[in-house]
Amino acid sequence: MKLLVIGSGGREHAISKKLLASPLVDAVYCAPGNPGMSQDGIQLVNLQQSDHGGLIDFAKEQQIAWTFVGPEQPLVAGIADDFERAGLTVFGPNQACAQIEGSKEFAKDLMIRHEIPTADYQVFDKVAEAVAYMEMKGMPLVLKADGLAEGKGVIIPETVEEAIVALQELLGGRFGESSKRVVIEDFLVGEEFSLLAFVHQGKIYPLEIAQDHKRVFEGDLGLNTGGMGAYCPVPQIAPQVVEVAIEQIVRPTIAGLKADGYDYTGVLYAGLIATQEGPKVIEFNARMGDPETQVLLEHMTSDLAEVITAILANRETTISWDEEQVHLGVMVAAKGYPELYPKGLVLPDLSKCQQAVYYSGVDLVDGELVSAGGRVFIMVGKGKTIVEAQQALYQELEQLPLKEYHYRKDIGFKGIS
Known part of the structure; x- marks a missing residue:
């Protein structure tokens, strides 16, 4: 088979590499992908994830068996519907189903309707009404932009004053149309x-x-x-x-x-x-x-x-896992992320690393990989325990010249008793 993966981040790098490891697969194309993926034999396609027509034409020309859609934006924009209308097989929800991520209000309404356990909530588009609700409920509460916000649309203010500032920013268009409505829900502990x-x-x-x-x-x-x-x-x-x-x-x-x-x-x-x-x-x-x-x-x-x-194909299948090992990944980000951060930082040579490396925000300039986003790459290690996996991973990271980067040194800490 020849397969197509849509997206450009570390998630799509990992999906593409895993698919390419299959003896059933001759080639994996990633559109648009990123230059770091090429090191694993993934073939990049110079088509943006928003170019549904171009992607459909490519899938037909290359006789792609099926397409895996990685990110949420094209799903919410209806790429699965367009592929299916063109007679192509796609693994990803259609536009109507993708509302479960595209609209938190849709998701919450679904859960209440079908008695799926979740936090109590209300939805607001006006600051004054939202503030009255918060004062009635008391803190802490969770504020969420209704639409897509790249993982940054959730705010947990400690005081009503902080919440009012956050509300004004969200409803004022901090995330464009995505935060024109705000879901306010109870803070859950666990x-x-x-x-x-x-x-x-x-x-x-x-x-x-x-x-x-x-x-x-x-x-x-x-x-x-x-x-x-x-x-x-x-x-x-x-x-x-x-x-x-x-x-x-x-x-x-x-x-x-x-x-x-x-x-x-x-x-x-x-x-x-x-x-x-x-x-x-x-x-x-x-x-x-x-x-x-x-x-x-x-x-x-x-x-x-x-x-x-x-x-x-509606055939029964089972999924198996490594019963002996823990797998742990540490994201390396540009200093300053998730706020203002530099781009164009030269990456260290990661080709000799013992651990798996998946690239996210990278570009190729004069033959060198440079950072092009906040989260730049993730390194994934393994061990018989979380501590063993941490030791192997952090030992490798500490040997790399990463002064202009930042990573957390405690990934997995909650799993260590």
């Missing part, structure tokens, strides 16, 4: 984890759980980011909690979508929190997480191309 599942025609295939580190600094301090690292498995989340999450959250969500007329295909990402009352939903995404994907696919021993091909 341990967070990510549960992803492959989905097709009502059937779900859950993946191993992972834990992402959203805050920029050690100890989960500082601003929210797109993710500073992840690890799996997550030993402090009991298997029975995961089973409850599958049976009370993931299955009812897919069944609820179907009952509402939405037939979901692709990846459902459930960002969950294990509370004293049981697991509850923090958010849904319509695609794989970044950086969870990079560690999950290193941890997966199954042939990803074989698994997805079987799912799309």
Whole structure:
């Protein structure tokens, strides 16, 4: 088979590399991809993810067996619908289903309608009404831009005064149309984890759980980011909690979508929190997480191309995992991220690294890889324990010239007893 992956980040690098490792696959194209991917034999296609027509033409010309859509933006823009109308097979939800990520209000309404456990909430488009609600509820509360905000649209203010400033920024257009409406929900206490599942025609295939580190600094301090690292498995989340999450959250969500007329295909990402009352939903995404994907696919021993091909053909399949190892990934970002940060920083030579490396925000200038985004690359290591994986990874990172970069030195800390 020849396969196409749409997107350009570390998530798409990991997906493409895993697919290319399959004996069923002759070539993997990534559109637009990034120059770091070429080192793993992935073929880059000079087409933007927004160019649906160009991508469809390419898939037809190259006789692509199926296409995997990595990021949320093209899914919310209806790329799966366009591919299906053109007679092409695509692994990713259609535009209607992608609302589960594209609109937090849609997702919350779905959960309330189908009794899926989540935090109480209200939706506002006016500051005064939102402030009155917050004063009535009391802090802490969570403020979320309704639409897509690249992982930066969630704010947890400590005081009403901070909340008012955040509300004014959000409703004032900080994220454009995405924050014209704001969801305000109760703050949930507990341990967070990510549960992803492959989905097709009502059937779900859950993946191993992972834990992402959203805050920029050690100890989960500082601003929210797109993710500073992840690890799996997550030993402090009991298997029975995961089973409850599958049976009370993931299955009812897919069944609820179907009952509402939405037939979901692709990846459902459930960002969950294990509370004293049981697991509850923090958010849904319509695609794989970044950086969870990079560690999950290193941890997966199954042939990803074989698994997805079987799912799309309605054949039963199982997904297997490395039972002996923990996989842990540390994101290396430009100093200043997630606020103002420099671009064009020369990357160190990572070709001799013992650990897996996946590139995110990089470009090629005069034959050298340079930074082109806030999160630049992730390094994924493994070990029999979280501590072993940390030691192998941080030892390698400390030997690299990374003075102009920043990374957290405590990824996985919650899993160490």
